[in-house]
Amino acid sequence: MTITHQFDYIKAKSVAHACKLLSKKGDHRLLSGGTDLIGHIKENLATPDSLIDLKGIDALKHLSVTPSTIKIGALCTFSDLLNSKEMAKYFPAVQEMAQTVASVAVRNRATVVGNICSAVPSLDSAPLLLTYDAVVCVVSSKGVRKVPINQWFISSRQSAIRKGELVCAIEIKMPAQKHGATFVKLGRYRGEDLAQASVAVVALPRDRYRIAFGAVAPTPFRADQLEKLLNGKQLTDNLVGQAVTLIPSLVSPITDIRATKEYRTHMCQVMFERAVETAVARLR
Amino acid sequence: MKVSFTLNSETRWLECQPNQTLLHALREQLGVKSPKCGCERGDCGTCTILLDGKSIKSCLVLACEVEGCEITTLEGLMQSGLTPLQKAFLDQNAFQCGFCAPGMVIAATELLEHNSSPNRGEIEEALAGNLCRCTGYAPIIDAVLDLVDNGGK
Numbered sequence: 001m002t003i004t005h006q007f008d009y010i011k012a013k014s015v016a017h018a019c020k021l022l023s024k025k026g027d028h029r030l031l032s033g034g035t036d037l038i039g040h041i042k043e044n045l046a047t048p049d050s051l052i053d054l055k056g057i058d059a060l061k062h063l064s065v066t067p068s069t070i071k072i073g074a075l076c077t078f079s080d081l082l083n084s085k086e087m088a089k090y091f092p093a094v095q096e097m098a099q100t101v102a103s104v105a106v107r108n109r110a111t112v113v114g115n116i117c118s119a120v121p122s123l124d125s126a127p128l129l130l131t132y133d134a135v136v137c138v139v140s141s142k143g144v145r146k147v148p149i150n151q152w153f154i155s156s157r158q159s160a161i162r163k164g165e166l167v168c169a170i171e172i173k174m175p176a177q178k179h180g181a182t183f184v185k186l187g188r189y190r191g192e193d194l195a196q197a198s199v200a201v202v203a204l205p206r207d208r209y210r211i212a213f214g215a216v217a218p219t220p221f222r223a224d225q226l227e228k229l230l231n232g233k234q235l236t237d238n239l240v241g242q243a244v245t246l247i248p249s250l251v252s253p254i255t256d257i258r259a260t261k262e263y264r265t266h267m268c269q270v271m272f273e274r275a276v277e278t279a280v281a282r283l284r
Numbered sequence: 285m286k287v288s289f290t291l292n293s294e295t296r297w298l299e300c301q302p303n304q305t306l307l308h309a310l311r312e313q314l315g316v317k318s319p320k321c322g323c324e325r326g327d328c329g330t331c332t333i334l335l336d337g338k339s340i341k342s343c344l345v346l347a348c349e350v351e352g353c354e355i356t357t358l359e360g361l362m363q364s365g366l367t368p369l370q371k372a373f374l375d376q377n378a379f380q381c382g383f384c385a386p387g388m389v390i391a392a393t394e395l396l397e398h399n400s401s402p403n404r405g406e407i408e409e410a411l412a413g414n415l416c417r418c419t420g421y422a423p424i425i426d427a428v429l430d431l432v433d434n435g436g437k
Contacts, residue, residue, distance in 0.1 A: 001324040002308070009285070009302035009348045031349075038305070038344045039325050051302070053349060079338070103413020104391065106326060108338040109345070189412075 001042050008050035012057060015168060019141045021052050023164045028052055030166060032060075032075050033109040035102075036118050060168060063087075071137075072170040078107035078115075090174060093181035093200070097128050100185045100195075113167045116152060119159040119219070120194075126153065126220035127200035128183050130212035134172045140165040153219035179204050180282030184271045185214075188258065196259040197251075199271045203279035207232055211272070216253040216264050223250055226272075240276060244269045289350045291316070292360030300347040307331045309347035310357065318358035318386040322415075329414030332387035333357045339394045341413075358386040361393060369393060369431055376427040380418035387414045392428045401432050 012018035026049035040046035060074040065086045081098040115125045134149040180203040187193035198214035209230045214220040253264035288297035310316040322330035324343045331342045334356040395410035
């Protein structure tokens with residue numbers, strides 16, 4: 001498929017340069033991995049005036065670790081997450097998630113920041129980022145602002161990013177205490193399939209839980225009501241049963257080519273039950 | 285615009301429009317035909333090449349993005365004849381129509397570079413982004429396993 005749409009290509013020299021280019025009149029899109037964007041341009045779903053390539057900006061390349069935070073730079077790919085010793089040590093579930101994203105050749109190119117900027121309901125990185133209370137760092141020519149991830153996803157394909165802004169990183173606080181986490185994704189086959197439903201569960205000491213779902217609502221979301229039900233109580237079969245009964249009222253999946261809403265709802269219940277069990281086992 | 289890069293150990297350059305994909309530039313301007321045009325939306329893996337040593341889908345990369353990069357296609361891997369992996373593919377009769385083969389070989393080459401003794405599951409995972417329209421997956425995986433049993437090389 002030849003790209004029929006014409007656009008300019010500019011390689012940004014710095015974050016400030018990219019912000020300046022973005023602030024000009026017209027439809028300017030940021031390019032890092034391009035695994036979504038190039039596809040959209042091919043299908044004329046995106047018709048930008050220019051592409052601003054960020055790959056030459058060293059400041060965006062790093063997956064940097066401080067004692068308090070792990071920072072995923074805008075150019076960090078899913079393969080970078082998989083190759084990171086720090087991720088393996090502190091956030092093994094994030095690697096578990098990265099392993100489910102498309103296939104190796106896409107993971108080598110696709111970035112985590114690009115993933116959250118796509119803001120599609122099924123994006124794989126969102127449920128865990130929600131459970132870890134990640135923060136999105138956004139820059140523009142006006143300065144920097146930080147958006148909590150639970151305010152990032154506005155609706156399907158719409159994030160909280162404003163015109164002229166660039167996401168420079170995602171920050172995740174280092175876990176203050178031992179925790180157990182897991183990510184479970186339902187796809188038709190491994191490799192290149194979007195999630196039909198996904199769930200992330202983080203189990204913390206003293207019976208506290210963080211739970212998020214993906215692909216079963218217009219945006220990925222934290223299941224506050226489930227957390228409220230479980231928090232502070234000893235996890236029994238009865239309690240998990242109550243939580244499972246609650247799930248159909250929390251999710252609002254659609255029926256499409258991949259699965260029916262009934263199937264997705266049912267699988268949310270099954271996956272939640274398994275995910276809680278795994279997260280709790282990993283906490284021990 | 286002019287873009288220069290290393291292609292299969294040679295310095296090359298080309299004149300391209302910003303909207304030209306790397307896949308088309310390789311096939312049509314540089315005459316490198318091992319990457320194939322399949323789905324052209326990043327799903328099938330027939331256009332897989334190595335960019336700075338990592339496998340990528342060349343249908344989802346613009347030619348202008350590879351300035352200064354190092355590109356390796358199947359032609360580059362077999363500069364001194366068939367690679368052990370290709371021989372294993374032949375031995376296992378892993379090619380039917382052969383359309384997916386360059387992508388499969390590139391993906392398996394990348395795997396073996398990082399992991400000299402993958403198990404069947406790891407091979408399946410590494411090749412999950414490469415579709416075979418003849419559905420000949422079993423001999424393809426067997427071919428990669430052959431190499432593992434021979435000590436990885």
